[in-house]
Amino acid sequence: MSEIKEIRTRFAPSPTGFLHIGGARTALFNWLYSRHNKGKFILRIEDTDQMRSTEESTRAILDAMTWLGLNWDEGPFFQAQRVDIHRSMVEKLVEEGKAYFCTCTPEELEEKRKRALAEGRKPKYDGTCRDKNLSRTKNSVVRFRSPDVGVTIVHDLIKGKIAFENDELDDLIIERSDGYPTYNFAVVIDDALMKITHVIRGDDHVNNTPRQILLYEALGYDIPEFGHVPMILGADKTRLSKRHGATSVMAYKEMGYLPEALVNYLVRLGWAHGDQEIFSMNALIDLFSLAAVGKSAAVFNPDKLLWLNQHYIKEYPREKLVEEVNPVFVKSGYDTSNDDFINHVVSDLRTRSKTLVDMAQSADFYFKSELEYDQEGAEKFLRPEFAGHLKKVAEKLSGLQDYTKQGIEDFLRSIAEKNNTKLKFIAQPLRIALTGKTVSPGIDDVMITLGKEKVIERIERALAYIDYK
RNA sequence: GGUCCCAUCGUCUAGUGGUUAGGACGCUGGCCUCUCACGCCGGAAACCGGGGUUCAAGUCCCCGUGGGACUACCA
Numbered sequence: 001m002s003e004i005k006e007i008r009t010r011f012a013p014s015p016t017g018f019l020h021i022g023g024a025r026t027a028l029f030n031w032l033y034s035r036h037n038k039g040k041f042i043l044r045i046e047d048t049d050q051m052r053s054t055e056e057s058t059r060a061i062l063d064a065m066t067w068l069g070l071n072w073d074e075g076p077f078f079q080a081q082r083v084d085i086h087r088s089m090v091e092k093l094v095e096e097g098k099a100y101f102c103t104c105t106p107e108e109l110e111e112k113r114k115r116a117l118a119e120g121r122k123p124k125y126d127g128t129c130r131d132k133n134l135s136r137t138k139n140s141v142v143r144f145r146s147p148d149v150g151v152t153i154v155h156d157l158i159k160g161k162i163a164f165e166n167d168e169l170d171d172l173i174i175e176r177s178d179g180y181p182t183y184n185f186a187v188v189i190d191d192a193l194m195k196i197t198h199v200i201r202g203d204d205h206v207n208n209t210p211r212q213i214l215l216y217e218a219l220g221y222d223i224p225e226f227g228h229v230p231m232i233l234g235a236d237k238t239r240l241s242k243r244h245g246a247t248s249v250m251a252y253k254e255m256g257y258l259p260e261a262l263v264n265y266l267v268r269l270g271w272a273h274g275d276q277e278i279f280s281m282n283a284l285i286d287l288f289s290l291a292a293v294g295k296s297a298a299v300f301n302p303d304k305l306l307w308l309n310q311h312y313i314k315e316y317p318r319e320k321l322v323e324e325v326n327p328v329f330v331k332s333g334y335d336t337s338n339d340d341f342i343n344h345v346v347s348d349l350r351t352r353s354k355t356l357v358d359m360a361q362s363a364d365f366y367f368k369s370e371l372e373y374d375q376e377g378a379e380k381f382l383r384p385e386f387a388g389h390l391k392k393v394a395e396k397l398s399g400l401q402d403y404t405k406q407g408i409e410d411f412l413r414s415i416a417e418k419n420n421t422k423l424k425f426i427a428q429p430l431r432i433a434l435t436g437k438t439v440s441p442g443i444d445d446v447m448i449t450l451g452k453e454k455v456i457e458r459i460e461r462a463l464a465y466i467d468y469k
Numbered sequence: 470g471g472u473c474c475c476a477u478c479g480u481c482u483a484g485u486g487g488u489u490a491g492g493a494c495g496c497u498g499g500c501c502u503c504u505c506a507c508g509c510c511g512g513a514a515a516c517c518g519g520g521g522u523u524c525a526a527g528u529c530c531c532c533g534u535g536g537g538a539c540u541a542c543c544a
Contacts (some may be wrong), residue, residue: 427503
């Protein structure tokens with residue numbers, strides 16, 4: 001009986017910008033895999049690029065993770081704070097003859113690379129310093145002595161077996177002249193020391209994997225499992241970027257998306273469970289597996305995300321939806337102090353809003369004290385021939401006992417009947433009078449939400465408008 | 470250029486040798502109806518090409534083609 005190892009995954013973004021859609025999905029897959037296996041999810045910030053890393057970015061990434069509900073069990077660890085460890089490992093490799101100092105300048109390297117490319121050779125390091133047995137100098141770097149024979153096999157959980165000829169791999173730099181480790185080295189050290197069992201990341205890293213495996217071996221570490229998830233592409237099938245619209249997770253929050261919608265959308269990009277489209281977080285934790293992750297790149301489809309968002313707005317528990325939309329209402333300048341009123345507004349609009357921002361926009365008439373009438377609608381329905389109907393409604397409304405959806409509908413229908421007209425010719429003028437628009441929630445719902453008093457007030461104002469005209 | 474990955478409707482995908490190739494978004498026809506939505510019913514829409522293997526191939530193999538990634542003292 002073999003010992004059962006705790007599953008440990010990690011998300012290791014570099015803080016050089018916001019958390020984007022692709023990174024979020026990678027984080028999500030890691031999170032789900034650890035949760036499904038009752039393991040641990042570790043967050044590590046890869047900030048060894050001192051030039052490009054910022055604290056704001058770190059903050060933004062953490063915020064976005066939190067918003068999505070991707071909580072971490074350990075960290076955030078900061079790679080730059082671990083350079084002493086990395087350096088000591090570099091030292092160890094040098095001592096063991098598995099790494100060496102190199103004094104080739106970037107300019108020389110660039111020159112050689114260009115020439116190799118021009119002559120149709122592979123632009124890999126030519127080993128100039130490999131056997132010179134140099135020692136550290138001011139601008140020296142440390143290179144890994146990569147084996148030039150043999151084959152390195154990556155057993156990828158998603159893509160299967162991938163073989164690389166070792167002579168394709170060159171002696172990569174593991175420590176830069178500024179003393180900081182490079183990505184391929186630091187990531188190996190940290191993953192090994194943090195006991196990461198499953199490295200799940202974008203498939204732009206597959207070509208790095210054999211180098212990293214060689215490093216694991218040189219360092220004497222156990223090699224983790226790898227799973228490379230396909231990229232997310234834009235509509236033109238190139239790597240997703242700003243050109244394709246919003247790519248920042250938090251931008252979607254600003255646009256009125258619900259985190260559940262984004263998570264649900266993201267998980268379905270590359271992963272499927274039969275025909276199922278809608279997944280709660282708990283369902284995902286229960287069902288997620290790397291075996292069901294597809295191998296091919298996926299195109300980001302904003303329309304489907306929008307549909308999911310609409311779905312979640314429709315299905316959210318009302319209290320939760322009210323909570324989510326409240327800040328958006330406040331931002332629009334609406335008075336949200338009356339809970340009962342807001343509850344009604346949200347109920348009226350939830351089946352006709354694709355985003356929270358959308359909802360706030362169409363909710364404006366509930367909060368305005370003076371309505372502006374939609375021009376076409378007013379011309380069509382705020383006319384003398386409908387004034388009588390409106391007047392009747394206003395007059396009789398105060399006496400209406402059954403102020404409910406059904407009661408109001410019966411009431412309006414009876415007025416239509418008595419005036420020998422269709423409900424439509426009562427409802428439409430009423431709609432303009434109460435909402436200023438030709439499009440709104442059901443007129444009965446609007447009346448309930450607004451309350452008798454405001455309804456009568458707005459009808460009177462509309463009547464005045466008709467007279468004035 | 471080299472290395473590596475990928476390939477089912479426009480898009481996301483189901484499919485693990487025998488299916489009328491299924492679902493979803495979008496598009497579209499209809500129903501419902503006080504408008505708009507929601508909801509419901511229906512429609513158009515796909516196995517990149519060529520060779521094998523097999524009684525049988527979207528599914529396995531090979532070769533093309535197309536797309537993508539990497540090829541940094543970025544991660």
